[in-house]
Structure formats: C-alpha cells, structure tokens
Amino acid sequence: xxxLKNMEIIFTVTLALACSxxxxxxxxxxxxxxxxxxxxxxxSAMPTVVVSAKRLTPAxxxxxxxxxxxxxxxxxxxx
Numbered sequence: 001x002x003x004l005k006n007m008e009i010i011f012t013v014t015l016a017l018a019c020s021x022x023x024x025x026x027x028x029x030x031x032x033x034x035x036x037x038x039x040x041x042x043x044s045a046m047p048t049v050v051v052s053a054k055r056l057t058p059a060x061x062x063x064x065x066x067x068x069x070x071x072x073x074x075x076x077x078x079x
Contacts, residue, residue, distance in 0.1 A: 056064065
C-alpha cells in the first residue's frame with residue numbers, strides 16, 4: 001500500500017514540475033530575465049485612442065435618435 005502512495009506522490013510532484021516548467025518556458029524572454037526596460041517599451045508602444053468631442057445636448061440626442069429610427073424604418077421597408 002505504501003508503494004502506491006509513494007507512486008502517487010511522485011506522479012503529483014512530476015506533474016507539478018512539468019506544468020510549472022511549461023508555464024515558465026512560455027513567458028517572454030524579457031519577463032523571464034526581469035528586464036524592465038523591454039517591458040516598459042512594450043507597454044508604451046500600446047496604441048491609445050483619445051476621443052475629443054463635445055457631448056450632445058438632450059435635444060440633439062433626441063433628434064439623432066429620431067433620425068436613426070427613421071433610417072431604420074426606411075431600410076426595413078426596402079427589404
């Protein structure tokens with residue numbers, strides 16, 4: 001019975017080591033070395049979107065919604 005328990009422990013430890021080795025091998029080289037300069041360069045290269053537009057007033061929003069509803073009704077009538 002002890003042999004089976006020991007084999008179970010050996011299997012569990014081997015599986016844990018294999019999973020952790022597979023995870024570590026998938027990390028980018030910069031993260032594995034701890035190279036923060038490369039990590040900062042990759043983070044700063046991320047594209048960002050800046051939206052600079054004024055908000056619609058409630059009357060403008062209502063007019064826009066009515067216009068969209070009319071356009072949707074015209075499109076469904078053409079089908």
